[in-house]
Amino acid sequence: MKTTFKAALAAAAFAAVGHAAQATELRLSHQWSNQDVRHQVAQIVADEVAAAGVDLDIKIFGSQSLFKAREQYKPLSRGQLDMTVLPLSYAGGQQPAYNLTLMPGLVKNHDHAARLSASPFMDALKAKMAEDDVIVLVHGYLAGGFAGKDKCITKPEDVAGLQTRAAGKAFEQMLAGAGASIASMASSEIYNALQTGVLQAANTSSSSFVSYRVYEQVACYTPAGDVALWFMYQPLLMNKSTFDGLSAEQQAALLAASEKAQAFYLEEAKKQDAESVEVFKQAGVEIAQMSPEDFDAWRAIAQETSYAKFVEDVPDGQALLDMALAVE
Numbered sequence: 001m002k003t004t005f006k007a008a009l010a011a012a013a014f015a016a017v018g019h020a021a022q023a024t025e026l027r028l029s030h031q032w033s034n035q036d037v038r039h040q041v042a043q044i045v046a047d048e049v050a051a052a053g054v055d056l057d058i059k060i061f062g063s064q065s066l067f068k069a070r071e072q073y074k075p076l077s078r079g080q081l082d083m084t085v086l087p088l089s090y091a092g093g094q095q096p097a098y099n100l101t102l103m104p105g106l107v108k109n110h111d112h113a114a115r116l117s118a119s120p121f122m123d124a125l126k127a128k129m130a131e132d133d134v135i136v137l138v139h140g141y142l143a144g145g146f147a148g149k150d151k152c153i154t155k156p157e158d159v160a161g162l163q164t165r166a167a168g169k170a171f172e173q174m175l176a177g178a179g180a181s182i183a184s185m186a187s188s189e190i191y192n193a194l195q196t197g198v199l200q201a202a203n204t205s206s207s208s209f210v211s212y213r214v215y216e217q218v219a220c221y222t223p224a225g226d227v228a229l230w231f232m233y234q235p236l237l238m239n240k241s242t243f244d245g246l247s248a249e250q251q252a253a254l255l256a257a258s259e260k261a262q263a264f265y266l267e268e269a270k271k272q273d274a275e276s277v278e279v280f281k282q283a284g285v286e287i288a289q290m291s292p293e294d295f296d297a298w299r300a301i302a303q304e305t306s307y308a309k310f311v312e313d314v315p316d317g318q319a320l321l322d323m324a325l326a327v328e
Contacts, residue, residue: 023055024246028083030062031069037207037268038085041138041236041261048257054249058083076239077132083238085138088125089168095128096314101233102168104306105299106324108227110270113141121323135243137258138236140265143224143273144205145290149194152220152288153201156297162200165190167230170306171203174298177305190214203230206276215283222288223280224273227295236261 028046032038039062046058061067067075067084073091075081089102100106107113116122117139126136144167146153153159160179166172172182183199187208193199194217202214206224215221224230236258243251277287311317 023057024250025057025059026082026242027066028058028060028085029066029072029081030060030085031064031072032062032085034062037142037265037272038140038234040268041140041265042083042085044261044264045138045236045254045257048260049250049253052249052253052257054247054253056246056250056253073132073134073237076237077134079133079239079241081239082242083137083236085234085236087232087234088237089232094132097125097128097316097320099170099310099314100320100324101125102231103170103310103324104174104229104302105295107141107143107231108295109224110141110143110266110273112327113143113231113233114139114266116324116327117141119323119327121320121327124320124323129237130240133240134237135240136235137238137254138262138265139233140235140262140269141231141233142205142207142269143228144203144230144232145209145224145228145273145276146222147202147209147214147218147285148220148222149200149218152222152286154222154288154290155294156301159201163198164201164203165193165199166203167205167232170302170310171230173305173309174302175203177301178298188212191217194218205230205232206273210272210276210279215280215285218285220286220288221277221280222290223277225289227290227292228273229290229295229298 028042030038030042042060046060049056049058067081070090072081072084072086073094076084088098092099107116129135156178159175162180163183164175164180165183165185166175176182183193185193187204190199190202190204191212191214281287307321311321
């Protein structure tokens, strides 16, 4: 009887080992620290999937520890990487249509961004991703604003003659159209450039304005509020073949986790904008607000500069732009 019991235990142990061996591990890469909202989005997905008990483990490699920031999309599309959170415009070289996801005045506010993510415009972008064997799990946009060293920047004429740093080529084109001189640099270099007089104005994300302590070098901050010019689409993507290779239970757990993460992402993005205002206020910086009329004036310049250049460079650019602009 003892022998039979031992044999049963051994068989159960062997079955457990065999079951564990079938567990799938996915590798997720991103460029940020583990304090960043984009890491938190990835962590929610990983934690929720682990809690679902479907033998699926998501291992997160942050801070560019697996791939450099701008080198993640290609390995993702080739199946050398399973998942990534990245600004989609980084892959604009492979798919020029993605440059629309960092275009001035295309998104007005976070709720408008959420409507864009559920629109035919996003369906068209997903079709481009499908060509590269890529799918979206979590949609998300982060917003940004302006800071002026000596004055407030809300409307186009405010940047005329100022040496300005913009976040992205399309923004540089628009700002140049408004009469600004452009200084290209990483957001990490803004502080020093303002301090040394190289810059008089800067445009970047709410989180970068805070994390790089730009409030120490400026007189006025125009945050993302009811309207904002700067929105950047930064989704959680997955290799489609890898997703298709999962079991139905694993896929369902991943999609449920992604839905939860997306709701968090939207609320947290709004919160970051509001928190940045408090940080600048506490530092004694004046807070300015962009009006809908200011927004329309900027967009008019963008249409003549950034939008026109995009349509010129991308074969189906006009159709994609029209789809985006059709979302109210």
